[in-house]
Amino acid sequence: MQDRSAFQEFRAAAIAMTPLIVAVMPIGLVFGAVAAGKGLAPAEVALMSALVFAGGSQFVAMDIWTHPASWAALGFSALLVNIRHVLMSASIGGKLDAFSGPARYASMLLLADEIWAMAEMRASNGRLTPAWYAGLAVPFYCVWVLTSLAGALLGAFLGDPKVTGLDFAFPAVFIVLVMGFWKGRETGAVLAASAFAAVLTHQLLPGVWYIAAGAAAGVVVALFSGAHREAHA
Amino acid sequence: MTVDLNTLLAIVAMAVATIATRIGGLVLIRYVTIGENQKRALEAIPPAVLMAVIAPTAFVTGPAETIAAAATAVAAMRLPLLASVAIGVVSVALLRLLLGASW
Numbered sequence: 073m074q075d076r077s078a079f080q081e082f083r084a085a086a087i088a089m090t091p092l093i094v095a096v097m098p099i100g101l102v103f104g105a106v107a108a109g110k111g112l113a114p115a116e117v118a119l120m121s122a123l124v125f126a127g128g129s130q131f132v133a134m135d136i137w138t139h140p141a142s143w144a145a146l147g148f149s150a151l152l153v154n155i156r157h158v159l160m161s162a163s164i165g166g167k168l169d170a171f172s173g174p175a176r177y178a179s180m181l182l183l184a185d186e187i188w189a190m191a192e193m194r195a196s197n198g199r200l201t202p203a204w205y206a207g208l209a210v211p212f213y214c215v216w217v218l219t220s221l222a223g224a225l226l227g228a229f230l231g232d233p234k235v236t237g238l239d240f241a242f243p244a245v246f247i248v249l250v251m252g253f254w255k256g257r258e259t260g261a262v263l264a265a266s267a268f269a270a271v272l273t274h275q276l277l278p279g280v281w282y283i284a285a286g287a288a289a290g291v292v293v294a295l296f297s298g299a300h301r302e303a304h305a
Numbered sequence: 306m307t308v309d310l311n312t313l314l315a316i317v318a319m320a321v322a323t324i325a326t327r328i329g330g331l332v333l334i335r336y337v338t339i340g341e342n343q344k345r346a347l348e349a350i351p352p353a354v355l356m357a358v359i360a361p362t363a364f365v366t367g368p369a370e371t372i373a374a375a376a377t378a379v380a381a382m383r384l385p386l387l388a389s390v391a392i393g394v395v396s397v398a399l400l401r402l403l404l405g406a407s408w
Contacts (some may be wrong), residue, residue: 091386098394116312123320128358133319140311147318154326156358159350161330166339166347180327185355192351237398240370243362244377244393246355251381253352266353270360286357287350294349295342 078203085194085207092186093212095245096127097219098238103130104223105230110137114224121220125184125213127242129153132280153280156287160188167195175202182209184216189249258297266290369400 100121107117107130124130129150136149161180168176179202187209194200194208223230233239253259270286337343363374377393384392 094387095390112312113307113309116308116316119308119313120316120319123316124323126323129319129323133315140309141315143311143314143318146315147322150319151322151326154323156354157323157326158329158333159347159354161327162334163330163347163350165331165334176331177328180331181324183327185358189351189355234401235398237373237394237396237401240362240373240394240397241390243359243370243374244390245386246359247363247374247377247393248381248386248389250352250355250359251378253355259352262349262353263356266356267360267364270357271364274361274365282361283354283357286360287354290353290356291346291349294345294353298342298345 078201081201081203082207085190085204086211088194089187089190089208089212092190092245093215095241096186096212096216098241099127099245100216100219101223101226101230102233102238102241103127103134104220104225105227105233106131106134106223107220108224108227110134111139112137112224114221117224118217118221121217124150125182125216126150126154126157127184127216131242149280153283155284157183157188159287159291160185164188164191164195164200167192167200170199170201171205172202179205179209182213184209184212186245186249187212189252193252258294261293261297262290265293367401367404369397369404372400373397 103121104114104117107120108114112120120130120133132149132153133146136145138145161183164183165176165180168179171179187205190208191200191205194204198204230236230238250263266286266289269289270282273285274282339347359374362370364371373393373396376396377389380389380392
């Protein structure tokens with residue numbers, strides 16, 4: 073792997089990430105427009121995208137935004153929406169052999185869903201290096217911040233995202249990523265359990281507990297089907 | 306362009322919470338040894354988390370969203386990511402128009 077320079081790794085990763093970067097552009101624009109509609113200044117929108125950098129929790133924050141903003145409610149909501157990142161960083165954390173200690177922690181700061189999913193893919197069919205990770209994360213991060221700002225500035229010119237269907241870009245990206253993790257029947261069982269628990273929790277509890285419930289159900293099914301297979305082996 | 310103090314505090318609180326979750330897993334695996342069962346659980350995390358995020362949109366928002374989600378999933382088996390996402394976005398917009406709004 074020494075024959076490939078860090079720059080080549082960075083470039084190859086950025087190219088692999090291009091479809092996701094294009095897909096996140098409308099999502100960033102929609103977020104900026106929604107936030108501006110809630111009364112946030114363009115500078116505040118860009119600051120949130122730059123510091124939080126977690127689309128799901130930023131959209132949820134806009135749902136519950138008040139004036140003046142309540143830091144406790146918004147901080148807790150972000151914690152709950154992003155609790156899945158604990159699982160994501162635990163999963164990718166075991167695949168960072170090429171990273172120095174500080175680089176591991178620094179890279180986790182940019183662990184958005186799309187970057188994490190692409191890093192997992194790289195780790196499963198190649199070697200995940202710091203340069204590769206940076207190629208996934210840095211351009212994506214810049215585009216997220218810039219398109220949020222552009223959305224806040226353009227605001228009403230973009231039209232209603234429900235009518236243009238752009239609000240569906242975010243779930244659509246996730247659907248495609250889920251399909252990429254398909255590995256046969258066991259994946260099907262994990263997905264079914266996760267979907268069932270998430271929908272049920274979503275119907276019964278307010279807020280975003282459904283994400284934690286779905287993740288937990290999927291993991292439990294994976295453990296159970298594994299134990300079952302061993303018992304029959 | 307000014308930044309309101311309460312808004313700034315809220316943004317910082319959200320950032321701190323998010324960073325805590327992103328560092329959390331890395332800290333966790335330093336104290337938990339990864340055996341066969343832990344490995345199986347970790348491998349199930351990526352699809353389980355992504356599925357949980359999209360499930361309410363895909364299954365209980367309305368027929369337009371459910372059909373568009375299915376179309377996106379089918380497209381993803383054959384087409385690259387961007388084309389599949391475009392199919393999802395266009396089909397949800399058309400279906401909402403045809404079936405009436407569900408929002």
